[in-house]
Amino acid sequence: MAVFWLATRTPSGPSLAANPTPDPSDTGWEKAPSSPSPTPASSRSTPKSTPKPTGTGTKGGTDKSPRPESTPAKKPRAETRTTPPPADPPAGTRSPQLTAKEAYGIHGRYQRGLSVAQARKDQAAMAKLEHGLALEMTRAGFKTAEMQGTSLATGIWPNPQVWIPRHVEGVADWFVAVSHEPGVARIVDVMSSAPGGWRLVASAADTRATPARFPKIATDGEGYATSLPENATGLSATPRQIARAHLASLQNAEVDPRFDDGPWTSEAALFWQQERGRLEQADWRLTLSYRLEGPVRALRTSDGGALVWYGARSTELREAVREGAKVKLKGSAAVRTRNKSFAHSVSATYGRMYVTHVPPAGSNEPARVLGEWSDVLESHGD
Template sequence: MILSIFAGAGIWLTLRSPSEPQALVANPAPLPSETGVEATTPLPPTPVPSGSGQDGRSTPQPSSKPRTVATEEARVLVTVPPAVEASAAAHPLGLSAKQVYGIHGRYQRELSKAQIALDQEAMGKLEHGLALEMSRASFKTARLEGTGVASGMWPNPKVWIPRHVDGTPDWFVAICYRPGIARVFDVMSSTPAGWRLVASAADTQSTPAQFPKIAADSDGYATSLPENAPGLLATPRQVAAAHLASMADAEPDPMFADGPWTSEVVEFWQQERARLEDAGWTLRLSYQQEGPVRALRTSDGGALVWYAARSVDARRAQYVGAKVSLKGSAAVRTANRAFTHSVSATYGRMYVAHVPPAGSTEPVRVLGEWSDVLESHGD
């Protein structure tokens, strides 16, 4: 079975050992193929009263392949789109498109070095905010497990540079696509300390979702949109809130198209909650939006939207009975222990979605995700 592992902006494929135990009761997000909860003692005979100790919150990830793909380590030359290069000198940042490619290229090279060394300090010079926290957490997990993380570079990125908006940091998007491997969306922003990766997501499906065209003006620049931008099926902030609420409540939202980061997540958590109830445990989950919501206009009048969240899945026993243990990265953080009273895991999550224009009959499509365990504990 294929297992997805992500660190920084790299996506990698690894194989799970066939001897790894299967989840019998529930899986904590984000990687059901590698993380989960397992009943290690017989289930108690007494059923749990309906609705006992639950608030309907949730946080999983289904059989989708989150951020994980093999990449090439060799450096590659990139082609600057003529429309962007022609007007780059006039950009308010004072950066040419070639310089923007250079910023992202240096990030990839330095990331690869940091991944090889599991260098948490170096990551502080490459990433910012939740992205930095997620990458550092993956390094910590690797050290605890005695393993490493894959390293390498994504070839042939394409960049989109939004025009400057007063009062907001400058940022750009770099998108890499390897057919049959993944499409990766990186967002880099200016910070007081320099340019940093602040968001990322990937689609590693064998057939990735259709990618919308990003709109460019006559000078080749993209148009950034505010969180409350009108003219869309819903504002970028409303889309982020609705998506997170749907997963937290394990209830489908008709605003969103079916897929690995929407309907499959909902179904996954519904099943896992039911299995935990049978074992005499309750499941409380939450998704809290974190950081800004960023958006770029697409040529259809819609928008590409990036947003992030911190999720917590907490399990609590209602009476003495089944023990629960975590799997995957969450298990590494708890030294593979089994718990009799409670256990929880916290994750960082990032998404990118396409929002159609107002009046469209098309649903919002979530196009990619990055998730990583930040911490886990229990008693």
């Protein structure tokens, strides 16, 4: 959700307030933090009421790419669960090649565990469900909810479809699960094996009423997907190059023509341009930092391109050039600063994750960012 800074007069001088734009139609999702994207604060949080996955689909998700729907589905019943699901077996006890049945079971246990942990705001339980930046983001979301005194959404995303890359010796196994509830969101989860079991390591969501077209993931004769290294060639840019270019566009607040227009590309860059201008008028300075964090994962798509997943840590630093105006944040960042106003500086750091389609080399199509997950990690000011 975008935020705009408005100048208001007080007896002690002007005060800048970050006011969120009007919310989209009610989808039951959490409100977004003070950021230039319309994605909810916890973009892949489970919905308040959704059914248990059916576990249907062909091995490896052959030709099961979700497509945008035009008619919203009825709100399904919520699943109630009071005890955590059993843990996944350690990676060393599994067969080398993951099967579709195993992948559905792993993702289903993750979803049920997440729903329970969110209901309880159980920080410790998340260590058995997520890893890396994803774990840090979820725990930060729990802390924000505790400070705000609000509950978190619980439930299960319906009818996931999985795509499983073949096992590569010496490399951690991973797979992708995609769920689409029309009128609510399309969620893309990445699960990876670890010594203690399987963990969610990346996720992204598109909460628009009609999500962008999702590319078909290429599969072999047995239904398995093909993973690509971060320096893979044959694309308009390598997966790592496309990740860095996207983050550079946001950090520099510059529209990059290599990317299609959208809420996580051109709209975000233009927002930061406008934000910088408003702050300069109030004698404040804006500094942005978007830093790639964690591995870059990619799967081959049937058009010869790739779907790429990557995470980042971003920081927004606002500093007063001279005394006068004060800044007060909104959204999750404001909760973390206890809704205080600041006269000298204020910063907010977010964890962010994206999924992007990269076209094949020689294509005239731009790269398309298909979803984001963001959560405020910390916010400070003086």
